[in-house]
Amino acid sequence: MAAGAKKSQTKKADPLLEAAVEYFSARSHDAWRKTLLRTNPEQKGQPRMRLRGGVMVDVNQPWATLHPKARADNMKAARDAYAAVRKFPNDREAASEEVHKSWIKRNAGDKSLAKELFKPYAKLSEVEKDKDRAHVDRMKAAIAAVRKQARPRKAKAAYKTVRVEAKHWARLEAAANKLTKLTGRPITPEALLAAGLDAILAVSGAVAAPKSKKA
The missing domain is CATH 1.10.490 (Globin-like)
Incomplete structure (x- = not known):
């Protein structure tokens, strides 16, 4: 150059x-x-x-x-x-x-x-x-x-899949059908599963909570 x-x-x-x-x-x-x-x-x-x-x-x-x-x-x-x-x-x-x-x-x-x-x-x-x-x-x-x-958008929360064995799913379906007939309202196996998980979490939280000491 x-x-x-x-x-x-x-x-x-x-x-x-x-x-x-x-x-x-x-x-x-x-x-x-x-x-x-x-x-x-x-x-x-x-x-x-x-x-x-x-x-x-x-x-x-x-x-x-x-x-x-x-x-x-x-x-x-x-x-x-x-x-x-x-x-x-x-x-x-x-x-x-x-x-x-x-x-x-x-x-x-x-x-x-x-x-x-x-x-x-x-x-x-x-x-x-x-x-x-x-x-x-x-x-x-x-x-x-x-x-x-x-600006990058916040990623949506990821959802994990819960696997249920066929025999347990069949029991959930049967229970859902029975409750549907009894209440006259459509109830799905998924709703029962979610309710059961919520109940388990609630009980776990209560057990894990420290007991208050008496004076």
């Missing part, structure tokens, strides 16, 4: 990142669209054209039918939000400012957007800041959700 040549290093995949991006993207877009239609009901059914990946696409669509270019942009926004949260895990405003900077980079070529949206974060209106804060909050929620899903 020639002197000074740099060795290429393969970055390790971050499973948390990919899971959080997947979780965040669809929910974030649909939440944004829900807010849009609630605050601007006249937008229902109307195209909202935005530049995404060099193509003008309608972003006023649910995630399921959103243009692939718009979906890709949303996932890029999710990665940017993830990076901001990882960089400033305990500083919501700093993370929100980082999200806004990333948004400016992604949308710099979109002439359809108002110029005031490209102001530095500190000069944005509270309404616009809240949009960046929402990205931070949703990403934190996404990370928490995927971490919870990744």
Whole structure:
């Protein structure tokens, strides 16, 4: 290898990142669209054209039918939000400012957007800041959700099998049939066996208990 040549290093995949991006993207877009239609009901059914990946696409669509270019942009926004949260895990405003900077980079070529949206974060209106804060909050929620899903579930309690000899089982069946006729209620051999075991355990516990001394 020639002197000074740099060795290429393969970055390790971050499973948390990919899971959080997947979780965040669809929910974030649909939440944004829900807010849009609630605050601007006249937008229902109307195209909202935005530049995404060099193509003008309608972003006023649910995630399921959103243009692939718009979906890709949303996932890029999710990665940017993830990076901001990882960089400033305990500083919501700093993370929100980082999200806004990333948004400016992604949308710099979109002439359809108002110029005031490209102001530095500190000069944005509270309404616009809240949009960046929402990205931070949703990403934190996404990370928490995927971490919870990744936790190993507790194993279910194992049950042991009790073997009963055929002759004893036949006696249990006969007793169960007799009790069923006497009581008019269905009683199974399994129920009798369980009751017998409970009785044995109760007697064993009573025998094993220490006797109280008299004064």
